[in-house]
Amino acid sequence: MKLISSAFLSQKRFLAGVLTAILCEIIFGFSFFFTKKTVSVVSPMDLLSWRFLVASLIFGIGALTRLIRMDFRGKKVLPLFGIGLVFPCLYFLFEVRGVILTTSSETGIVIATAPVMSILLSMLFLHEKTAGFQCIGIACAVIGTILCAVSKGLDLSFSPLGYFMLLCGIVCYCFYGVLSMKLDPRLSSVERTCCIVVTAAVIYSSFVLIRHAFSGTLSSFLTLPFRNRDFLIAILYLGGCCSFLALFLCNFSIARIGAVRFASFIGVETVVSILAGVLILHESFSWMEAVGAVLVISGVYLTNSRRTSHHKNSES
Numbered sequence: 509m510k511l512i513s514s515a516f517l518s519q520k521r522f523l524a525g526v527l528t529a530i531l532c533e534i535i536f537g538f539s540f541f542f543t544k545k546t547v548s549v550v551s552p553m554d555l556l557s558w559r560f561l562v563a564s565l566i567f568g569i570g571a572l573t574r575l576i577r578m579d580f581r582g583k584k585v586l587p588l589f590g591i592g593l594v595f596p597c598l599y600f601l602f603e604v605r606g607v608i609l610t611t612s613s614e615t616g617i618v619i620a621t622a623p624v625m626s627i628l629l630s631m632l633f634l635h636e637k638t639a640g641f642q643c644i645g646i647a648c649a650v651i652g653t654i655l656c657a658v659s660k661g662l663d664l665s666f667s668p669l670g671y672f673m674l675l676c677g678i679v680c681y682c683f684y685g686v687l688s689m690k691l692d693p694r695l696s697s698v699e700r701t702c703c704i705v706v707t708a709a710v711i712y713s714s715f716v717l718i719r720h721a722f723s724g725t726l727s728s729f730l731t732l733p734f735r736n737r738d739f740l741i742a743i744l745y746l747g748g749c750c751s752f753l754a755l756f757l758c759n760f761s762i763a764r765i766g767a768v769r770f771a772s773f774i775g776v777e778t779v780v781s782i783l784a785g786v787l788i789l790h791e792s793f794s795w796m797e798a799v800g801a802v803l804v805i806s807g808v809y810l811t812n813s814r815r816t817s818h819h820k821n822s823e824s
Contacts, residue, residue: 616657
């Protein structure tokens, strides 16, 4: 009876991790729409600063009103700030610079390699073995994401520095998932997310405030959300939904299904971005995008299917 109960709880935990990973990538998938509307008005660093300030403010209000419960006493918190430096701080710095130097199709191709990088880092640092069906699933997800990326045309920039920056960003993203597996298990998903968000807010805001103070534009930066309605809506979504809710879901999911399985969902974000473009921006939807979307969904299913999860459980 205890074995049946344990198996049920394990399956329930795994299913919760899969569902939260899907919801996380859906939220991230719509983030491009809000980012696209604001980067033409403000610099990416200003947007990142306000994004994580809003998320930190939500955590602060939640803690003060006791709607969010956190207790760091006796827990190893210091490693969390190191992880926060890797992701999101270094990740977004590398990504923004890489996106500027390369084309959108090249960015999509490099981002598609995230599951493969996650496997390599998990093998290296966590000594995890990847099942055969997981490898096939990840291959499908990678190919599907690449098809979606090049569906609008393969435009090459031939920028070695841009490729290097994007690759560094992917390494930071995957390191985040791998290092999260080594954190103090007593730390809740809320506590992990809070430390990471506050770290990003302090680093980005310090840099941005110093820059604006020297250029004499500090008041303009501080009043921007109150002067620009579109910017206010954007940072509320990016800060509240992405940096607060989606990062919480990300930490919750990684703790339940692992770094490799979570990385396999990155293609879902690309599919959601395409669908958002079709539904909101009335962009075209090609057969290549349809094939890519099917491959991504099939790959995610194979990577997280019951057969592979049982296989992994039997190994552990």
